[in-house]
Amino acid sequence: MxxxxxxxxxxxxxxxxxxxxxxxxxxxxxxxxxxxxxxxxxxxxxxxxxxxxxxxxxxxxxxxxxxxxxxxxxxxxxxxxxxxxxxxxxxxxxxxxxxxxxxxxxxxxxxxxxxEGSVEPVRTGSPSTVYHLDRDALTEHGWSLDDEDLFEKAANADLDLPEYGRFLVEPGESILEAAERGGRSWPYACRGGACSNCAVVVVKGDVAMPGQSILSDEQIRGANARLSCVGVPITDEVKIVTGIGDTEAFADLRLPSPTEETEASD
Incomplete structure (x- = not known):
């Protein structure tokens, strides 16, 4: 032996x-x-x-x-x-x-x-399941991002889209792209990692962000914030809270969204 x-x-x-x-x-x-x-x-x-x-x-x-x-x-x-x-x-x-x-x-x-020298972003080669919970629903129920059983609470609260749900992110897709493919309408603006409109907080799992240029290290490491437009899951399962881009902490990083511009022109 x-x-x-x-x-x-x-x-x-x-x-x-x-x-x-x-x-x-x-x-x-x-x-x-x-x-x-x-x-x-x-x-x-x-x-x-x-x-x-x-x-x-x-x-x-x-x-x-x-x-x-x-x-x-x-x-x-x-x-x-x-x-x-x-x-x-x-x-x-x-x-x-x-x-x-x-x-x-x-x-x-x-x-x-x-x-061989090409430093490229980490990308997974297999699909990932993303569970999402809207920040407004979290607030209305008196829950906290720090609750260890946050998503268990959401699953038992009889929530439905758009407040709570899940979808599959295929290899090569961003979280935002997969959400839209599944019929969800999430906030966005630049779609290139240069604003906070599509920001989410990762509660479980991890998400790579190749190409992001707006979030600070504190927002990424401390708040565990990610941009869903360039966010690529690297774990089999990811749980996120959406609507974070609307909070005061990210207000200065927002851009006018295409939807807002269309409504303004009308």
Missing amino acids: GQLERVDADRLRAWLSEVRSAEATAALMTAVAYDRGIGTAELASWYDRSEEWVEETITALDSPGLVSTVARLEGVDIGAVAAESNLAPATVRDWFDDLGDEPVGEAADVVRRYA
Whole structure:
């Protein structure tokens, strides 16, 4: 029986044939050799590394963080990818690690794409279910964004569209596009991440925002606000509160909407 506790050594061997950097190759070979019973001191001598490096490398690879570790060793700048998608680095690491359930070849293709220097937004390749609750309905019922059971309350309150509902976001769609495809009429203006009209608050899950240029770090990190016009779900399920763009905190970032302009001209 091998010494690795969480990862099958055969999976590490499969990664060995996929990686390109010397650092990733050395790390994977170290973990495979350790699984065969080679001690950390001897491995440090083999690869001219410190024993601390050997122990840290084995721990990182023998964990749910396998794919993000390989990505880092292959040269993926997780911080840059996170910045491009307006996500926290931890979210991007988790996104890479979710690839651990995919065949190694498919996961390696994703890692390779990011390692080759094109920092592109994180996008999921599978549909996501989005649950939405209108802010006015939340206020009328005396609920709070901080309620852990907020969406359970909404589901039991006999609410219907447009106050509450759910829809599927297909790969390549923004949340706003999917909502409109489902017959919903949500506020918007620029449709390009340059105003707050379509702002939502993410209560559960996470949403990447490639191309947004208006929300502050505090609004994104602190309030967990996202723009639905460029928002792309990166988790299987997302729960959002809509109508946030109408609040005072976002008033200065609004633009006249096409609907408002049409009504004014009439």
